[in-house]
Amino acid sequence: MAKNDALLREVVSFFKGNAETIKKQWIKTMQARQLLMGMDVDQVKKEGERILNTYLECLETGDFTAAETYSKEYADRAIQSGIGSQQIIMDMLTLEGILNQLTYDEYGKEAEKWHQVMETWLPTSDTMFGFVSKAFVEGREKIAKQQQEALMELSTPVVRVWDKVLSVPLIGTLDSPRTQLLMEVLLQRIVDTQSRVVIVDISGIPGVDTLVANHLVRTVTATRLLGAECIVTGVSSQIAQTLVHLGVDLSGITTRASMSDGLAMAFEILNLRVVSK
Amino acid sequence: MKGFKQMEAKSIPSIEIASTEEIVAVRQKVRKLASDMGFGAVDQTRIATAVSELARNIYQYAGKGEVTISSLEGDRRGIQIVCEDSGPGIADIELAMTDGYSTVKSLGLGLPGARRLMDEFEIESEPGKGTRVTITKWL
Numbered sequence: 001m002a003k004n005d006a007l008l009r010e011v012v013s014f015f016k017g018n019a020e021t022i023k024k025q026w027i028k029t030m031q032a033r034q035l036l037m038g039m040d041v042d043q044v045k046k047e048g049e050r051i052l053n054t055y056l057e058c059l060e061t062g063d064f065t066a067a068e069t070y071s072k073e074y075a076d077r078a079i080q081s082g083i084g085s086q087q088i089i090m091d092m093l094t095l096e097g098i099l100n101q102l103t104y105d106e107y108g109k110e111a112e113k114w115h116q117v118m119e120t121w122l123p124t125s126d127t128m129f130g131f132v133s134k135a136f137v138e139g140r141e142k143i144a145k146q147q148q149e150a151l152m153e154l155s156t157p158v159v160r161v162w163d164k165v166l167s168v169p170l171i172g173t174l175d176s177p178r179t180q181l182l183m184e185v186l187l188q189r190i191v192d193t194q195s196r197v198v199i200v201d202i203s204g205i206p207g208v209d210t211l212v213a214n215h216l217v218r219t220v221t222a223t224r225l226l227g228a229e230c231i232v233t234g235v236s237s238q239i240a241q242t243l244v245h246l247g248v249d250l251s252g253i254t255t256r257a258s259m260s261d262g263l264a265m266a267f268e269i270l271n272l273r274v275v276s277k
Numbered sequence: 278m279k280g281f282k283q284m285e286a287k288s289i290p291s292i293e294i295a296s297t298e299e300i301v302a303v304r305q306k307v308r309k310l311a312s313d314m315g316f317g318a319v320d321q322t323r324i325a326t327a328v329s330e331l332a333r334n335i336y337q338y339a340g341k342g343e344v345t346i347s348s349l350e351g352d353r354r355g356i357q358i359v360c361e362d363s364g365p366g367i368a369d370i371e372l373a374m375t376d377g378y379s380t381v382k383s384l385g386l387g388l389p390g391a392r393r394l395m396d397e398f399e400i401e402s403e404p405g406k407g408t409r410v411t412i413t414k415w416l
Contacts, residue, residue, distance in 0.1 A: 175297050207304060207322060209329040210384045217384075238322035245323060246330075246390035247376055 004120070011120045012060050018102060023048045025098045033094075035087045050074070051095055059124045067128040071135035079139045088136045092129040099125065156182040158189045164196045165266045167259070171204035179215040183222060190226050197266040198223050201259050203234025213248040220253050229269055230254065233262035288347035294362075295341040300332045303344050311356055314348055315416060324356060324414050327394040330387040331360040331410050337381065339364020339407065355396070355415040363407040370402055 015022065026048045054070040078088055099121060107114040156178060161167045166189055168182065190198065200219065205212065216232060223230040232255045235243075243250065256262045267274065289310065292303050308325040316324065328344065335342035342362025349355045367373045374392065379385030388410075392398040397413040 173301050175301075206308075207325050207329060209326050209333070210386045210390060211329075211333060214384050238319045241319050242322050242326045242394065245393045246326065247386045247393065248384065248390070 007116060007120055008059070011117055012056060014106065015056060015059075015099065015102075015121070019052060022052060022095075022098055022102065026052070026094055029094050029098065030090070033090065035090050035094075047074075047091070051091060055095065055125060055128055058128055059121055062124075064127060064131065067131045068135075071128075071131040072139075074132065075135035075139040078136065079143065085136060088132060089129075092125070092132055096122075096125045096129070156185055158185050160189075160193055160195070161199070161263065162266065162270075164194065164270060165199070165263070166190065166193065166195045166197070167199045167201065169201045169204060169259075172206075174205060174212045174215055179219075183219055186219065187222055187226060190223065190228050196228050197269050198228055198230045199259065199262040199266060200230060200232050201234040201262070202232060202239075203236065203259070208239050208243060210246060210248060213243065213246070213250070217250070217253065231256055231262045231265055233257065233259050287350060288345055291343045291345040293341065293343055294332050294335045297336065300329060300336060303332050303346075304329050307346050307356070307358060310346055310348060311414075314354065314356060316356070316414070320414060323394040324358075327391040327412055328358055328360070330391045331358070331412070334387055334408075335360055335362045335364070338362075342407075349413070353415055355413050357411065357413045359409065359411045361407065361409040366404040366406055366408055367400075367402040368404050370400055374400075 023045070027044055030044065030048075050070060051074075054066050057066045058064050075088070077083075100118075103114065103117050103121070107117050157169065159167045159169070166186070168186060170182070186198065189195070200216070202208065202216070208216075220230040220232070230253070232250075232253050235255055235257065254265070256265055289306065292299060292306065294300065294303065304325045307328045308321050311321045311324050328346075332344055335344070339362035342360065342364065345359045345361075347357050347359075349357055372378055374389050375385075376389050377385040388400070391410075391412060395412040396415050397411075399411045400408070401410075402408040
Protein backbone atom coordinates (compact mmCIF):
# COMPACT_ATOMS: atom_id res chain seq x y z
CA MET A 1 0.00 0.00 0.00
CA ALA A 2 2.81 2.34 0.95
CA LYS A 3 4.46 1.70 -2.38
CA ASN A 4 1.20 2.51 -4.21
CA ASP A 5 0.84 5.74 -2.25
CA ALA A 6 4.32 6.73 -3.23
CA LEU A 7 3.58 5.90 -6.86
CA LEU A 8 0.34 7.86 -6.73
CA ARG A 9 2.18 10.91 -5.42
CA GLU A 10 4.77 10.49 -8.15
CA VAL A 11 2.12 10.30 -10.89
CA VAL A 12 0.18 13.27 -9.52
CA SER A 13 3.24 15.49 -9.33
CA PHE A 14 4.30 14.29 -12.77
CA PHE A 15 0.94 15.36 -14.23
CA LYS A 16 0.95 18.61 -12.26
CA GLY A 17 4.43 19.40 -13.50
CA ASN A 18 3.24 18.91 -17.05
CA ALA A 19 -0.07 20.72 -16.60
CA GLU A 20 0.74 23.45 -19.12
CA THR A 21 1.77 20.93 -21.78
CA ILE A 22 -1.37 18.86 -21.15
CA LYS A 23 -3.66 21.90 -21.44
CA LYS A 24 -2.00 23.14 -24.62
CA GLN A 25 -2.09 19.69 -26.17
CA TRP A 26 -5.74 19.30 -25.15
CA ILE A 27 -6.79 22.54 -26.84
CA LYS A 28 -4.76 21.69 -29.94
CA THR A 29 -6.30 18.24 -30.27
CA MET A 30 -9.83 19.46 -29.66
CA GLN A 31 -9.39 22.22 -32.25
CA ALA A 32 -7.85 19.81 -34.75
CA ARG A 33 -10.90 17.58 -34.35
CA GLN A 34 -13.14 20.63 -34.78
CA LEU A 35 -14.84 19.86 -31.53
CA LEU A 36 -14.80 23.26 -29.93
CA MET A 37 -17.25 25.07 -32.12
CA GLY A 38 -19.44 27.46 -30.23
CA MET A 39 -16.75 28.20 -27.66
CA ASP A 40 -14.23 31.04 -27.77
CA VAL A 41 -10.57 30.54 -26.90
CA ASP A 42 -10.98 31.75 -23.32
CA GLN A 43 -13.85 29.37 -22.68
CA VAL A 44 -11.88 26.51 -24.15
CA LYS A 45 -8.91 27.28 -21.94
CA LYS A 46 -11.10 27.51 -18.87
CA GLU A 47 -12.88 24.27 -19.66
CA GLY A 48 -9.60 22.43 -20.22
CA GLU A 49 -8.24 23.77 -16.96
CA ARG A 50 -11.37 22.78 -15.07
CA ILE A 51 -11.35 19.26 -16.45
CA LEU A 52 -7.69 18.72 -15.65
CA ASN A 53 -7.87 20.24 -12.16
CA THR A 54 -10.95 18.24 -11.26
CA TYR A 55 -9.34 15.08 -12.52
CA LEU A 56 -6.13 15.67 -10.58
CA GLU A 57 -8.09 16.40 -7.42
CA CYS A 58 -9.97 13.11 -7.73
CA LEU A 59 -6.77 11.23 -8.47
CA GLU A 60 -4.99 12.71 -5.50
CA THR A 61 -7.76 12.29 -2.95
CA GLY A 62 -9.60 9.25 -4.30
CA ASP A 63 -12.79 11.20 -3.63
CA PHE A 64 -15.14 11.78 -6.57
CA THR A 65 -17.28 14.54 -5.06
CA ALA A 66 -15.44 17.13 -7.14
CA ALA A 67 -16.00 15.09 -10.33
CA GLU A 68 -19.71 14.80 -9.56
CA THR A 69 -20.11 18.52 -8.93
CA TYR A 70 -18.06 19.48 -11.97
CA SER A 71 -19.95 17.05 -14.22
CA LYS A 72 -23.30 18.51 -13.27
CA GLU A 73 -22.13 22.09 -13.81
CA TYR A 74 -20.47 21.23 -17.10
CA ALA A 75 -23.54 19.33 -18.34
CA ASP A 76 -25.78 22.30 -17.48
CA ARG A 77 -23.45 24.72 -19.28
CA ALA A 78 -23.11 22.39 -22.27
CA ILE A 79 -26.85 21.84 -22.64
CA GLN A 80 -27.60 25.55 -22.31
CA SER A 81 -25.06 26.53 -24.95
CA GLY A 82 -26.00 23.67 -27.25
CA ILE A 83 -22.81 21.67 -26.99
CA GLY A 84 -23.42 18.15 -28.24
CA SER A 85 -22.83 14.76 -26.69
CA GLN A 86 -19.91 14.12 -29.06
CA GLN A 87 -17.91 16.97 -27.61
CA ILE A 88 -18.69 16.06 -24.02
CA ILE A 89 -17.47 12.52 -24.60
CA MET A 90 -14.42 13.64 -26.60
CA ASP A 91 -13.42 16.12 -23.87
CA MET A 92 -12.64 13.32 -21.47
CA LEU A 93 -11.33 10.87 -24.05
CA THR A 94 -8.93 13.48 -25.41
CA LEU A 95 -7.56 14.15 -21.94
CA GLU A 96 -7.17 10.43 -21.40
CA GLY A 97 -5.34 10.12 -24.73
CA ILE A 98 -2.92 12.91 -23.83
CA LEU A 99 -2.18 11.49 -20.38
CA ASN A 100 -1.67 8.11 -21.99
CA GLN A 101 0.91 9.50 -24.45
CA LEU A 102 2.64 11.49 -21.73
CA THR A 103 2.91 8.45 -19.48
CA TYR A 104 4.25 6.34 -22.31
CA ASP A 105 6.90 8.92 -23.21
CA GLU A 106 8.06 9.06 -19.61
CA TYR A 107 7.80 5.44 -18.48
CA GLY A 108 7.43 3.46 -21.70
CA LYS A 109 10.95 2.09 -21.58
CA GLU A 110 10.28 0.12 -18.38
CA ALA A 111 7.27 -2.05 -19.14
CA GLU A 112 6.59 -3.10 -15.55
CA LYS A 113 6.70 0.43 -14.13
CA TRP A 114 4.69 1.80 -17.03
CA HIS A 115 1.99 -0.77 -16.37
CA GLN A 116 1.85 0.21 -12.69
CA VAL A 117 1.61 3.91 -13.55
CA MET A 118 -1.26 3.23 -15.94
CA GLU A 119 -3.05 1.23 -13.25
CA THR A 120 -2.64 4.21 -10.95
CA TRP A 121 -4.26 6.93 -13.03
CA LEU A 122 -6.48 5.26 -15.65
CA PRO A 123 -9.33 3.96 -13.42
CA THR A 124 -9.88 7.46 -12.00
CA SER A 125 -10.11 8.89 -15.48
CA ASP A 126 -12.63 6.21 -16.50
CA THR A 127 -14.76 6.84 -13.42
CA MET A 128 -14.79 10.58 -14.06
CA PHE A 129 -15.77 9.89 -17.67
CA GLY A 130 -18.70 7.93 -16.28
CA PHE A 131 -19.78 10.89 -14.14
CA VAL A 132 -19.61 13.32 -17.05
CA SER A 133 -21.65 11.06 -19.38
CA LYS A 134 -24.20 10.38 -16.68
CA ALA A 135 -24.62 14.07 -15.86
CA PHE A 136 -25.09 14.93 -19.51
CA VAL A 137 -27.73 12.27 -20.10
CA GLU A 138 -29.53 13.22 -16.89
CA GLY A 139 -29.47 16.89 -17.90
CA ARG A 140 -31.08 16.03 -21.21
CA GLU A 141 -33.68 13.84 -19.52
CA LYS A 142 -34.51 16.66 -17.14
CA ILE A 143 -35.15 18.98 -20.07
CA ALA A 144 -37.27 16.38 -21.86
CA LYS A 145 -39.34 15.99 -18.73
CA GLN A 146 -39.79 19.75 -18.36
CA GLN A 147 -40.88 20.01 -21.98
CA GLN A 148 -43.31 17.17 -21.52
CA GLU A 149 -44.84 18.90 -18.52
CA ALA A 150 -45.02 22.19 -20.38
CA LEU A 151 -46.69 20.45 -23.29
CA MET A 152 -49.16 18.81 -20.96
CA GLU A 153 -50.37 22.18 -19.71
CA LEU A 154 -50.38 23.61 -23.20
CA SER A 155 -52.48 20.77 -24.49
CA THR A 156 -55.35 21.35 -22.11
CA PRO A 157 -56.44 24.90 -22.83
CA VAL A 158 -59.81 25.97 -21.54
CA VAL A 159 -61.05 28.92 -23.57
CA ARG A 160 -63.92 31.25 -22.75
CA VAL A 161 -65.68 31.67 -26.10
CA TRP A 162 -68.68 33.62 -24.84
CA ASP A 163 -70.08 34.84 -21.57
CA LYS A 164 -70.85 31.64 -19.60
CA VAL A 165 -69.58 29.41 -22.43
CA LEU A 166 -66.27 27.54 -22.15
CA SER A 167 -64.58 25.56 -24.88
CA VAL A 168 -61.99 22.78 -24.56
CA PRO A 169 -60.36 21.78 -27.85
CA LEU A 170 -58.66 18.45 -27.17
CA ILE A 171 -55.63 17.49 -29.24
CA GLY A 172 -53.54 14.33 -29.35
CA THR A 173 -53.71 11.34 -27.07
CA LEU A 174 -55.87 11.48 -23.98
CA ASP A 175 -53.68 9.64 -21.53
CA SER A 176 -54.71 9.49 -17.91
CA PRO A 177 -52.48 12.21 -16.37
CA ARG A 178 -53.59 14.68 -19.03
CA THR A 179 -57.24 13.83 -18.58
CA GLN A 180 -56.88 14.30 -14.85
CA LEU A 181 -55.33 17.74 -15.40
CA LEU A 182 -58.02 18.67 -17.91
CA MET A 183 -60.74 17.73 -15.45
CA GLU A 184 -59.17 19.85 -12.70
CA VAL A 185 -58.59 22.88 -14.92
CA LEU A 186 -62.03 22.66 -16.48
CA LEU A 187 -63.97 22.30 -13.25
CA GLN A 188 -62.07 25.18 -11.66
CA ARG A 189 -62.75 27.40 -14.67
CA ILE A 190 -66.45 26.56 -14.58
CA VAL A 191 -66.58 27.71 -10.98
CA ASP A 192 -64.44 30.82 -11.62
CA THR A 193 -66.40 32.00 -14.67
CA GLN A 194 -69.79 30.69 -13.53
CA SER A 195 -70.17 29.16 -16.94
CA ARG A 196 -73.29 27.26 -17.88
CA VAL A 197 -72.15 25.50 -21.04
CA VAL A 198 -68.92 23.63 -21.83
CA ILE A 199 -68.08 22.55 -25.38
CA VAL A 200 -65.56 19.70 -25.49
CA ASP A 201 -64.21 19.37 -29.02
CA ILE A 202 -62.58 16.04 -29.83
CA SER A 203 -61.83 16.54 -33.54
CA GLY A 204 -58.11 16.67 -32.73
CA ILE A 205 -58.11 13.25 -31.11
CA PRO A 206 -56.97 10.48 -33.48
CA GLY A 207 -58.90 7.67 -31.83
CA VAL A 208 -61.50 7.14 -29.15
CA ASP A 209 -61.17 3.83 -27.37
CA THR A 210 -63.09 2.77 -24.27
CA LEU A 211 -60.63 4.51 -21.96
CA VAL A 212 -61.06 7.86 -23.71
CA ALA A 213 -64.84 7.33 -23.84
CA ASN A 214 -64.84 6.63 -20.13
CA HIS A 215 -62.89 9.83 -19.49
CA LEU A 216 -65.40 11.80 -21.55
CA VAL A 217 -68.35 10.33 -19.67
CA ARG A 218 -66.73 11.22 -16.34
CA THR A 219 -65.91 14.75 -17.47
CA VAL A 220 -69.52 15.27 -18.56
CA THR A 221 -70.85 13.90 -15.26
CA ALA A 222 -68.56 16.13 -13.19
CA THR A 223 -69.52 19.17 -15.28
CA ARG A 224 -73.21 18.50 -14.67
CA LEU A 225 -72.61 18.27 -10.94
CA LEU A 226 -71.47 21.89 -11.12
CA GLY A 227 -74.69 22.86 -12.87
CA ALA A 228 -73.22 23.28 -16.35
CA GLU A 229 -74.25 21.54 -19.55
CA CYS A 230 -71.57 19.70 -21.55
CA ILE A 231 -71.62 19.36 -25.31
CA VAL A 232 -69.17 17.03 -27.08
CA THR A 233 -68.37 18.13 -30.64
CA GLY A 234 -66.10 16.96 -33.44
CA VAL A 235 -67.11 13.31 -33.46
CA SER A 236 -65.93 12.13 -36.89
CA SER A 237 -67.90 9.53 -38.86
CA GLN A 238 -65.10 6.97 -38.32
CA ILE A 239 -65.13 7.52 -34.59
CA ALA A 240 -68.94 7.38 -34.48
CA GLN A 241 -68.96 3.98 -36.22
CA THR A 242 -66.14 2.67 -34.04
CA LEU A 243 -67.93 3.75 -30.86
CA VAL A 244 -71.09 1.96 -31.96
CA HIS A 245 -69.15 -1.25 -32.58
CA LEU A 246 -67.30 -0.95 -29.31
CA GLY A 247 -70.69 -0.75 -27.63
CA VAL A 248 -69.98 2.52 -25.84
CA ASP A 249 -73.22 4.14 -24.74
CA LEU A 250 -72.95 7.90 -25.18
CA SER A 251 -76.70 8.47 -25.22
CA GLY A 252 -76.43 10.45 -21.98
CA ILE A 253 -74.05 12.88 -23.66
CA THR A 254 -75.16 15.71 -25.89
CA THR A 255 -73.11 15.58 -29.07
CA ARG A 256 -72.92 17.79 -32.13
CA ALA A 257 -70.94 17.21 -35.32
CA SER A 258 -68.98 20.45 -35.36
CA MET A 259 -67.79 23.15 -33.01
CA SER A 260 -70.12 25.70 -34.65
CA ASP A 261 -73.13 23.44 -34.08
CA GLY A 262 -72.01 23.16 -30.50
CA LEU A 263 -71.82 26.94 -30.16
CA ALA A 264 -75.27 27.33 -31.73
CA MET A 265 -76.62 24.92 -29.16
CA ALA A 266 -74.88 26.79 -26.36
CA PHE A 267 -76.66 29.98 -27.47
CA GLU A 268 -79.94 28.11 -27.45
CA ILE A 269 -79.36 26.92 -23.89
CA LEU A 270 -78.55 30.49 -22.84
CA ASN A 271 -81.54 31.83 -24.73
CA LEU A 272 -79.38 33.96 -27.00
CA ARG A 273 -79.88 34.66 -30.68
CA VAL A 274 -77.36 35.74 -33.30
CA VAL A 275 -78.89 38.30 -35.65
CA SER A 276 -77.41 40.13 -38.64
CA LYS A 277 -77.03 43.87 -38.36
CA MET B 278 -60.50 -22.38 -45.44
CA LYS B 279 -59.16 -22.93 -48.95
CA GLY B 280 -55.80 -21.40 -49.60
CA PHE B 281 -55.11 -20.76 -45.97
CA LYS B 282 -51.95 -22.89 -46.02
CA GLN B 283 -50.41 -20.98 -48.91
CA MET B 284 -50.90 -17.75 -47.10
CA GLU B 285 -47.74 -15.83 -46.40
CA ALA B 286 -47.48 -13.47 -43.53
CA LYS B 287 -45.22 -10.47 -43.43
CA SER B 288 -44.61 -9.27 -39.91
CA ILE B 289 -43.02 -6.10 -38.72
CA PRO B 290 -40.91 -6.63 -35.58
CA SER B 291 -42.90 -7.16 -32.40
CA ILE B 292 -43.47 -4.14 -30.25
CA GLU B 293 -42.91 -4.37 -26.54
CA ILE B 294 -45.67 -2.83 -24.45
CA ALA B 295 -44.44 -1.56 -21.10
CA SER B 296 -45.83 1.98 -20.88
CA THR B 297 -48.64 4.13 -22.25
CA GLU B 298 -46.26 5.68 -24.82
CA GLU B 299 -45.93 2.30 -26.50
CA ILE B 300 -49.70 1.96 -26.72
CA VAL B 301 -49.68 5.16 -28.77
CA ALA B 302 -46.80 3.84 -30.90
CA VAL B 303 -48.50 0.52 -31.59
CA ARG B 304 -51.72 2.29 -32.54
CA GLN B 305 -49.85 4.48 -35.01
CA LYS B 306 -47.96 1.51 -36.52
CA VAL B 307 -51.08 -0.57 -37.03
CA ARG B 308 -52.93 2.36 -38.57
CA LYS B 309 -50.02 2.99 -40.95
CA LEU B 310 -49.86 -0.66 -42.07
CA ALA B 311 -53.63 -0.84 -42.49
CA SER B 312 -53.55 2.35 -44.55
CA ASP B 313 -50.64 1.05 -46.69
CA MET B 314 -52.52 -2.19 -47.32
CA GLY B 315 -55.52 -0.29 -48.61
CA PHE B 316 -57.97 -0.37 -45.71
CA GLY B 317 -60.45 2.50 -45.71
CA ALA B 318 -60.57 5.24 -43.08
CA VAL B 319 -63.33 3.59 -41.04
CA ASP B 320 -61.58 0.21 -40.98
CA GLN B 321 -58.28 1.87 -40.06
CA THR B 322 -59.97 3.46 -37.08
CA ARG B 323 -61.66 0.18 -36.12
CA ILE B 324 -58.41 -1.79 -36.26
CA ALA B 325 -56.42 0.89 -34.41
CA THR B 326 -59.11 1.08 -31.72
CA ALA B 327 -59.23 -2.71 -31.27
CA VAL B 328 -55.43 -2.82 -30.93
CA SER B 329 -55.54 0.10 -28.52
CA GLU B 330 -57.95 -1.84 -26.29
CA LEU B 331 -55.84 -5.00 -26.30
CA ALA B 332 -52.53 -3.18 -25.81
CA ARG B 333 -54.06 -1.27 -22.93
CA ASN B 334 -55.22 -4.54 -21.39
CA ILE B 335 -51.64 -5.85 -21.56
CA TYR B 336 -50.35 -2.74 -19.80
CA GLN B 337 -53.17 -2.65 -17.26
CA TYR B 338 -53.27 -6.30 -16.22
CA ALA B 339 -49.88 -7.81 -17.08
CA GLY B 340 -47.64 -4.74 -16.87
CA LYS B 341 -45.83 -5.74 -20.04
CA GLY B 342 -46.26 -7.85 -23.13
CA GLU B 343 -45.85 -7.91 -26.86
CA VAL B 344 -47.82 -6.93 -29.93
CA THR B 345 -47.01 -8.42 -33.35
CA ILE B 346 -48.60 -6.91 -36.43
CA SER B 347 -48.53 -8.78 -39.74
CA SER B 348 -50.07 -8.48 -43.16
CA LEU B 349 -51.56 -11.69 -44.54
CA GLU B 350 -50.90 -11.99 -48.25
CA GLY B 351 -52.59 -14.88 -49.99
CA ASP B 352 -55.92 -15.74 -51.57
CA ARG B 353 -57.36 -13.41 -49.06
CA ARG B 354 -55.50 -10.37 -47.84
CA GLY B 355 -55.82 -9.08 -44.34
CA ILE B 356 -54.12 -7.71 -41.28
CA GLN B 357 -53.48 -9.79 -38.21
CA ILE B 358 -52.41 -8.66 -34.78
CA VAL B 359 -51.26 -10.91 -31.96
CA CYS B 360 -51.23 -9.43 -28.46
CA GLU B 361 -49.65 -11.61 -25.82
CA ASP B 362 -48.45 -11.35 -22.26
CA SER B 363 -47.28 -13.53 -19.40
CA GLY B 364 -49.58 -11.85 -16.93
CA PRO B 365 -52.14 -13.22 -14.51
CA GLY B 366 -54.38 -14.66 -17.24
CA ILE B 367 -58.16 -14.70 -17.34
CA ALA B 368 -59.98 -17.18 -15.12
CA ASP B 369 -63.38 -16.96 -16.84
CA ILE B 370 -63.03 -15.99 -20.50
CA GLU B 371 -66.79 -16.03 -21.09
CA LEU B 372 -67.31 -13.55 -18.28
CA ALA B 373 -64.45 -11.35 -19.53
CA MET B 374 -66.10 -11.30 -22.96
CA THR B 375 -69.37 -10.01 -21.47
CA ASP B 376 -70.30 -6.38 -22.12
CA GLY B 377 -69.90 -4.26 -19.03
CA TYR B 378 -67.87 -6.73 -17.00
CA SER B 379 -64.77 -5.11 -15.52
CA THR B 380 -62.52 -5.79 -12.57
CA VAL B 381 -61.08 -2.27 -12.60
CA LYS B 382 -64.13 0.04 -12.86
CA SER B 383 -63.62 0.67 -16.56
CA LEU B 384 -66.46 0.44 -19.08
CA GLY B 385 -65.88 -3.30 -19.50
CA LEU B 386 -66.14 -3.08 -23.27
CA GLY B 387 -62.51 -3.61 -24.28
CA LEU B 388 -62.52 -7.32 -25.14
CA PRO B 389 -66.09 -7.66 -26.45
CA GLY B 390 -65.70 -4.35 -28.28
CA ALA B 391 -62.48 -5.48 -29.96
CA ARG B 392 -64.27 -8.65 -31.10
CA ARG B 393 -67.05 -6.60 -32.69
CA LEU B 394 -64.57 -4.29 -34.40
CA MET B 395 -62.67 -7.14 -36.09
CA ASP B 396 -63.61 -10.02 -38.41
CA GLU B 397 -61.90 -12.72 -36.42
CA PHE B 398 -61.09 -12.89 -32.75
CA GLU B 399 -59.37 -15.67 -30.88
CA ILE B 400 -58.43 -15.66 -27.22
CA GLU B 401 -56.34 -18.13 -25.30
CA SER B 402 -55.62 -17.66 -21.63
CA GLU B 403 -54.44 -19.65 -18.69
CA PRO B 404 -54.51 -18.28 -15.14
CA GLY B 405 -50.97 -17.67 -13.92
CA LYS B 406 -49.48 -18.21 -17.38
CA GLY B 407 -50.71 -15.38 -19.55
CA THR B 408 -53.04 -14.38 -22.33
CA ARG B 409 -52.85 -14.33 -26.10
CA VAL B 410 -55.41 -12.56 -28.28
CA THR B 411 -55.25 -12.88 -32.08
CA ILE B 412 -57.40 -10.56 -34.16
CA THR B 413 -57.79 -10.37 -37.93
CA LYS B 414 -59.49 -8.00 -40.32
CA TRP B 415 -59.91 -9.00 -43.98
CA LEU B 416 -59.58 -6.54 -46.81
